[in-house]
Amino acid sequence: MSDFVAKLLRIAVPYVFAALGGSFSERAGVITLGLEGYLLLGAFGATVAADLSGAAAAGYAAGAVAGGVAALLVAALVLPLCADQVTTGVALNLFADGLTRFALKALYDSSSNSPRVEAFASDGGAGLGATLAHPLVIAMLVAVPLAHLAMQRTTFGLRVRAVGEHPEAAASLGVSPLRVRLAAVVLGGLLAGIGGAFLAADQAKFVDGMSRGRGYIALAAIIAGGWRPLAAAGAAMLFALAVTVQYTLSSSYVQIPDWATQMLPYGLALFALVLRGRSSAAKPPSSLGSPLGKRELA
Amino acid sequence: MSPSTRLWAARLLGFVWPLLVTLLAASLLIVACGRDPIAVGRTLIDGTWGSTYGLGQVLFKTTSLVFTGLAVAVGLRAGLFNIGVEGQLIAGAFLMALVGASLPRGTSSIVAVPLCLTAGALSGAALGALAGALKAGRGAHEVITTILLNFIVRAAMVGIGQRLFLHETIHTAPVVPGAELPRLGRFVDAFHGSAVNASLFVALAAAGALAWLFARTPLGARFTLVGKAPLAAETAGISVGRTTLVALALSGAVAGLTGSGFVLGYKHYYEDGFSGGVGFMGIAVAVLGRAHPLGVLVAALAFGTLSAGQLVVNAAVPKEIVDVLTAVVILAVIGTGPRLRQFVSRMKGGGAGQGARIQ
Numbered sequence: 001m002s003d004f005v006a007k008l009l010r011i012a013v014p015y016v017f018a019a020l021g022g023s024f025s026e027r028a029g030v031i032t033l034g035l036e037g038y039l040l041l042g043a044f045g046a047t048v049a050a051d052l053s054g055a056a057a058a059g060y061a062a063g064a065v066a067g068g069v070a071a072l073l074v075a076a077l078v079l080p081l082c083a084d085q086v087t088t089g090v091a092l093n094l095f096a097d098g099l100t101r102f103a104l105k106a107l108y109d110s111s112s113n114s115p116r117v118e119a120f121a122s123d124g125g126a127g128l129g130a131t132l133a134h135p136l137v138i139a140m141l142v143a144v145p146l147a148h149l150a151m152q153r154t155t156f157g158l159r160v161r162a163v164g165e166h167p168e169a170a171a172s173l174g175v176s177p178l179r180v181r182l183a184a185v186v187l188g189g190l191l192a193g194i195g196g197a198f199l200a201a202d203q204a205k206f207v208d209g210m211s212r213g214r215g216y217i218a219l220a221a222i223i224a225g226g227w228r229p230l231a232a233a234g235a236a237m238l239f240a241l242a243v244t245v246q247y248t249l250s251s252s253y254v255q256i257p258d259w260a261t262q263m264l265p266y267g268l269a270l271f272a273l274v275l276r277g278r279s280s281a282a283k284p285p286s287s288l289g290s291p292l293g294k295r296e297l298a
Numbered sequence: 299m300s301p302s303t304r305l306w307a308a309r310l311l312g313f314v315w316p317l318l319v320t321l322l323a324a325s326l327l328i329v330a331c332g333r334d335p336i337a338v339g340r341t342l343i344d345g346t347w348g349s350t351y352g353l354g355q356v357l358f359k360t361t362s363l364v365f366t367g368l369a370v371a372v373g374l375r376a377g378l379f380n381i382g383v384e385g386q387l388i389a390g391a392f393l394m395a396l397v398g399a400s401l402p403r404g405t406s407s408i409v410a411v412p413l414c415l416t417a418g419a420l421s422g423a424a425l426g427a428l429a430g431a432l433k434a435g436r437g438a439h440e441v442i443t444t445i446l447l448n449f450i451v452r453a454a455m456v457g458i459g460q461r462l463f464l465h466e467t468i469h470t471a472p473v474v475p476g477a478e479l480p481r482l483g484r485f486v487d488a489f490h491g492s493a494v495n496a497s498l499f500v501a502l503a504a505a506g507a508l509a510w511l512f513a514r515t516p517l518g519a520r521f522t523l524v525g526k527a528p529l530a531a532e533t534a535g536i537s538v539g540r541t542t543l544v545a546l547a548l549s550g551a552v553a554g555l556t557g558s559g560f561v562l563g564y565k566h567y568y569e570d571g572f573s574g575g576v577g578f579m580g581i582a583v584a585v586l587g588r589a590h591p592l593g594v595l596v597a598a599l600a601f602g603t604l605s606a607g608q609l610v611v612n613a614a615v616p617k618e619i620v621d622v623l624t625a626v627v628i629l630a631v632i633g634t635g636p637r638l639r640q641f642v643s644r645m646k647g648g649g650a651g652q653g654a655r656i657q
Contacts, residue, residue, distance in 0.1 A: 033441060073629075083632040086379055086441055087585065091628035094578055098621030105616035106331055213449045216442055223442075259457035266449040273438040 002128040004248060009131050010202055011247075012240035013140050014039060014195035014211075018218035019236040020147045021191030023229045025071075026222055027151065028184035029164040029177075029287035033089025034074050036215025037096030038067035038189045042196020044100045047206035048107065050119040059119060060136060060197045067193015068186050070096065075185040079178055082291040093215070101208055113207040120204040136198045143191070147229040160184050164285035167296045177296040192218075213266060220269035224276050227285060235272065242268050313593075316586060316630035317600075323626045324619065333614045345610030346603050352610075354482065354492025360602030361494070361559040362573075364501035366580025367587060367594040368508055369422075369553035373440075374589040375512060376545035377525030378433075382444025383553040384577025385451035386425045390418035391557020392455065395568035396462070398473025398561065410476035414562055415500065415555060422554020423547045425451070430546030434539030440546060448577075459570055468570035479563035495563030502595075504552060509591040521545055553577065575621070579605070582624045585631050 018035045025032040045066025050059025074092055077083040101111070108114045131137055151157040159180045162170040167177040192215070199214075200206050217239055218232075225231030246264050249256060325335040346352045366383050373380035380386075397417040401410055425447055432438040462470055479496040483489040512518040523531040524541045532538055560572050583601055587593030601624070608617035 077629065077633050081633050087628065087632045090379065090381055090441065090581065091625050091632065094581070095622065095625030095629065098618060098623075098625050102327065102616050102618040102622050105618055111618075213445065216445050220442055220446075223439075257457060257460075259453045259460075262456070263450050263453040266446045266453075270432075270438075270443060270446045270450070273442060274432060274436050276436075276438075 004244065006126060006128040006131040007247065008237075008240055008244040009137050009140075010126065010198075011243050012237050013136055013198040013202075014214050015218050015221065015236035015240050016140050016144065016233050017195030017198070018192040018215055019221045019225070019232040020143055020229050021067075021188035021195075022218055023147070023188075023222050023225070023227055023232045024151070024160060024184040024191075025188035026227055026288060027164045027285055028160045028181045029167065029285055029290070030075075030078060030181055030185050031085040031089060031289050032185075032188055032219065032222075033086055034070065034092040034215070035188075035192050035218050036211050036213065037089075037093040038070050038192035039196035039199065039211040039215050040093075040096040040100055040209070041070045042067040042193030043200040043210055044103065044196075044206050045193070046197035047114050047117055047120075047200045048103075050201075051114070051117050054119050056119045056122075056201065057135070059117070059201065060194060063197025063200070064190045064193040067189040067191070067196060069189070070193075071186045071189020074189070075182050079181055079185075079292065080297065085289050085291075097209060100206070104206065104208060111208065114205045117200070117204050120201040136194065136201065139194065144230065144233045147233070151229050156180075156183070161285075164287055167287050167292055171296045177292050181292070217265055217269045220273055223284075224272040239265055239268060239272075312588075312631075312634070313586070315634055316627050319630035320623050320626050324623055327619050327622060328615050331615050338611050338614050341614065342603075342607035342611050346607045350488035351490075351492045352606065354489040354494040355606040356599070356602045357482075357498055358493040358495070358559060358564070358602075359576075359605040360598045361498045361501050362556050362576045363579060363583050363598035363601050363605070364505060364595060365552060365556040365559075366577050367583030367598050368501075368504055368580075368591065369549045369556075370580045370584035371587065371589040371591065371594050372508065372521075372549040372552060373545060374584055375518075375525055376521040376541060377528065378542060378545055378549070379441050380426065380429070380444055380546060380549045380553075381441055381578070381581060382425060382429060382447050382550070383556075383580050384573060384575065385444070385448035386422035386550045386553035387556035387573055387577050388455060389425055389451050390422040390554025391561050391572065392458070392470075392568045393421040394418035394554075394557050395470045395473060395561045398477035399471040399567070401474045401477060403474050405474055405476040407476045407478075410474060411479065411562065414473065414477050415558060418554040418557055418561075419551040420554065423551035426550020426553070427543060427547035429550075430543035433546070434542045440542075455570070463570070469565070469567045470569075472566045473562065477562060478566055479558065481563065493564045495559065497559035497563040500555065500558055504555065505591040505595055508552070512591070517544070553580075576605075579624050582627045585628050 018039055022032040022035050042063035046059040046063035049062030050056055070092060074088055077088045078085050104110055104114065151160065159170065159175050162175065163177045163180045171177055196211065199210055218236055221235035221239060222232040224235040243265050246256070246261050328335040328338050346356050366387065369383045369386070370380055394414045394417050398410065398414045401413070429440050429443045429447060432443050433440045459468065464471060481493070481495045483491060512521065520531070520536050520541050523534070523536060524538050528538050556576065557568070561568055579601055583594055583597045587597035604620050604623065608620045611617070
């Protein structure tokens with residue numbers, strides 16, 4: 001049982017961080033399809049930094065920064081340049097995929113993975129005790145209620161929600177929709193980047209394309225959770241739980257083929273999107289996906 | 299300059315500008331590898347356009363990119379973003395190979411080739427239609443559903459492959475001779491040895507057919523209306539849901555034909571990992587080609603050159619540079635798009651541009 005919980009927590013970290021980060025961006029009105037790219041760049045940044053510095057903490061910080069910088073690039077394109085948000089997110093994911101593969105070849109002369117990162121390898125094992133002591137697992141457990149409070153109880157959260165619902169109204173009250181959206185998008189990148197850093201830390205190396213659709217699944221979790229950080233994190237935990245159950249089953253009781261196991265999280269995310277449909281009480285933020293007008297850009 | 303010359307100048311700029319950004323990015327990456335960009339560029343051109351064999355390889359890569367670029371373009375026309383082309387083309391190529399291999403040995407090519415192409419198109423269309431139905435019926439965004447379907451198709455192929463691939467290989471049994479598309483080297487000596495084959499003509503025919511469909515048919519007009527103004531379309535009595543379904547199914551069908559270059563024309567079997575991400579590169583092709591069939595052809599030739607040339611320059615620069623540049627092209631096009639439209643409307647000296655200036 002304790003092994004199961006440890007495994008669940010470890011599988012959940014990237015999903016939860018991406019879902020939390022993405023919900024801020026989406027609540028401010030910016031579609032966050034780039035989560036996949038933030039995760040991947042976060043993982044790569046963490047690997048390189050931990051490898052060079054020999055310190056795991058430097059890796060975590062670099063993962064956050066890599067995700068944040070990628071989000072800054074997205075913000076630059078979709079905010080002042082009014083680029084289409086969906087296309088920008090998809091392009092960022094392709095960019096992250098290409099750049100990490102290019103850099104993997106250029107830095108480590110490999111097309112599949114980086115060498116083992118010792119700074120990450122000395123984490124202390126995968127047992128429940130070691131897992132609960134992992135700084136990023138603790139960070140996740142703290143971040144979930146914190147994100148909820150930030151969204152519901154702080155001025156920043158109020159501004160994010162206001163800008164996402166009605167940028168013009170927010171602007172008329174003296175709030176700069178541009179700045180709020182910028183902050184929300186970059187915050188999303190930072191958080192997802194931390195999730196990516198954990199991916200690399202957990203395996204103590206970077207593997208080509210290691211995010212494997214987790215960013216898209218996190219986005220499905222955000223939608224299933226009705227764009228609320230707490231519910232999004234809960235949905236992300238459910239995806240993680242399903243993956244953990246499947247892993248545990250296939251390694252012990254019944255022989256489930258590998259390919260079926262691999263299909264599960266994606267099928268589940270698809271199912272969640274279908275189930276949610278249009279009938280749910282929680283509606284997407286009204287300005288989601290639309291660029292800011294001339295006045296709100298100031 | 300007359301307004302129409304200015305408009306064309308602006309359109310040309312819209313094509314040249316992303317290329318300049320991409321060249322700059324390429325140079326930076328090459329310099330970062332400690333190489334001379336001009337020398338690498340020359341090697342790439344020599345290795346591709348410098349010989350008829352190289353040109354044949356470029357055209358082979360271009361063939362696949364025309365299909366995937368057109369597939370994405372169909373979606374974009376109707377305001378939809380099909381990033382499931384990769385999964386659709388894999389499913390299409392696989393079914394194409396299965397049908398081609400299960401036909402009786404003596405089947406004539408008049409029967410076998412269309413049958414294989416139909417099988418490919420249908421399986422791509424089924425996946426596209428599924429995403430379309432989820433969007434129309436349940437409001438699930440097509441970008442998320444199609445990417446999830448990509449992962450599901452890839453996992454399913456591993457499972458199916460374990461049963462159907464030939465012993466100790468990662469490919470299926472070869473198709474019957476009647477289902478093979480001939481290599482161009484058989485007709486033109488200069489192309490001898492290169493992989494370019496008659497699938498190129500299927501791709502060109504698809505481009506022609508779609509150009510006609512977009513410009514001359516009611517369906518094409520519905521795509522444009524739903525893509526540009528869904529509310530107006532609904533008011534005019536056009537079903538947005540049905541148009542969405544049809545557009546994604548058609549997009550998937552075109553994607554499903556992509557495998558014809560490899561499966562019918564080159565190796566004659568389906569092989570795991572044959573696509574090499576050509577479905578994702580199709581996004582860049584369609585965006586650079588502005589979702590216009592003619593633009594797609596030009597953009598596919600540009601990316602076909604990069605794609606064939608990446609192996610030529612691999613010794614100097616990691617071939618993955620092409621994956622980075624694919625994304626840079628899209629980012630450059632969309633980053634300049636809206637601003638460019640403002641520029642054009644100002645050039646035309648009327649409408650929104652005028653209003654903006656008065657403000």
